[in-house]
Amino acid sequence: MDGIADLRDRYLNEIGGAADEATLENVRLAALGKKGEVSLLMRSLGKMSPEERKTAGPALNALKNTLNDAITEAKDRLAAAALDARLATEWADVTLGARPSRQGSVHPISQVTEEVTTIFADLGFSVAEGPQIETDFYNFDALNISPEHPARQEMDTFYMARAEGSNAAPNVLRTHTSPVQIRHLEAHGTPCRVIAPGRVYRSDYDQTHTPMFHQIEGLAIDRDINMANLKWVLEEFFSAFFGTSVKTRFRSSYFPFTEPSAEVDIQCEWVDGQVRVGQGDDWLEVLGSGMVHPKVLKAAGVDPNEWQGFAFGMGIDRIAMLKYGIPDLRAFFDSDLRWLRHYGFGALDVPTLRGGV
Template sequence: MAETIDLEELQSELLSEIAAAKDLGALEQVRVSALGKSGRVSAVMKRLGSLPAEERKTFGAAVNAVKTRVSEALDSHKTILESAALEARLASEQADITLPVRPGPVSEGRIHPVSHVMDELAEIFADMGFAIAEGPDIESDDYNFTKLNIPQEHPARQEHDTFYFHPDSNGERLVLRTHTSPVQIRTMLSQKPPIRIIAPGRVYRCDSDQTHTPMFHQIEALVIDESTHMGHLKWVLEEMCKAFFEVDEVKMRLRASHFPFTEPSAEIDIGAEAIGKPGQWLEIGGCGMVHPNVLVNCGLDPQRYQGFAFGMGIDRMAMLKYGIPDLRAFFSADLRWLRHYGFSMLDVPTLAGGLSS
């Protein structure tokens, strides 16, 4: 009976200490003093070994009951103290969400102008219903030249203009693509009209000076259906230029030209008013109706389908819009240049919010 009284007193004392704990630190001290390796309940448990066998079972059950009751009280009071601590923290801590972003990678990092302009153009064409198509940088001669109706003797096939790989075991020579037009070929071979895609990406040519680099960026567009004509082509170009240069009107003219993969073909000129230089014309790319031979090479019936295509240099578009004088600086890895011409990674271009805001 004396043992039972001792356990009742021990339980009462421990429950009082638990209830008196004012914070989590004090509660932890009570837990250690009660249930720790050298705690008061643990010390009582050690007495089991000295008891007769007939008393050990009864006394052990009583001690376990005390231990269980103390553990439940500790958990319950801990929940109450944690809730109170959270409420006190929420009442005392405040965050001003109107403060500017702290200096760091998010604010100091810069998006390259080429990447930003590529995102701008993707946003513009997506709004007009174009999908983005991609292809490999290393292409076959067939996709890069032959299926585009480029004859064997064409200057573009010469080694002074194209990067060739060594012939493989079959004698086929792969090339670094000289334009993103092979993506158009891959698209026409893999899906049926109607087709409306843009193909942005890197292209490669043997050329290097102030206005040319061996690797540069290009974006091309392709539309194939049963009723497309040059009027649609001109409208798409005008809408693209108005959105890209963020002006209400843009002057445009199409000068007759020749490309093996389009017929008729034209050079695209826009009035320099778009970049604040009235009285001048700027050439921004080439365009035309897809040549019937290209359609035949891709398994499409030119008597049923027709379409248009155009392409332009993304690097040149970035230079025109943002006043960048030298193409070579795009690839110089100069952080000072990037900090000046680059864009914040938080400035995601949207038509609603402004492409270059």
């Protein structure tokens, strides 16, 4: 067939001159598409004599293969050129540092709990834990809290639902961590020196109270422990916690589970509405304490004629507010990310002892 060589040269020139894949596709359709020139010539083979097909058939097949190979090569060339163009404009400097990722923070309550635990560990206290849903016995009876005590009223305590027809005393959400002391004495006996941090629940809500808050109880039982030991431990703790020498003042009080009992104040002064601990002539109440009542020791299976000791309890949330200047207790539980970023601590901030404890 005449003109095959010219057809090949023309399409090879168009393939070689295609500047993009869209132009190349148009050339392919013009040559090899269903209605392309080469395709139409291939269909005309049926009308030729056998002698003509012997010559035209191989020539058209060779043309078709040549154009297909050229198109494939052109596609690879255009794809490589497009990739080079993208790399020239979309490159990344792998030597640059990673984008800073937003980090979370340690909640002040978690931080202060760690600080308190660290300080008391240095004073020889271990950590004891107990359930947050307590029995009436451990939460009240074992702690010498009488049936008519206001703390046992529903206005102050969260009671759990009882099974229908049950006459058993309902379980409660523990109102303090003092039940842990009873459970620890039952399980481990005496002597002991423990703290019991954890969540507690009371039906109260205002600027300085929330229905759920955090408390830490301390207990030390031995044969010759007295109130002087209690005062020393508390002053050493507060001096370490606040980073300055802190004096305490004991005021006579009443708690069912201690006798004698004392409210404990710490030395402070008020400057521009802010409290400064460890200086000045004012006093701020921070906790309740006393010598463990003999009835409480008996309830835990301890002989009060041989053993005695002190106990104290304070709010973790409250001492966190004092140390870090947080004005409203409710903000601890609002889950406000702005508040958490402001008052939170870094994950690698390690509590350290201060004040030469």
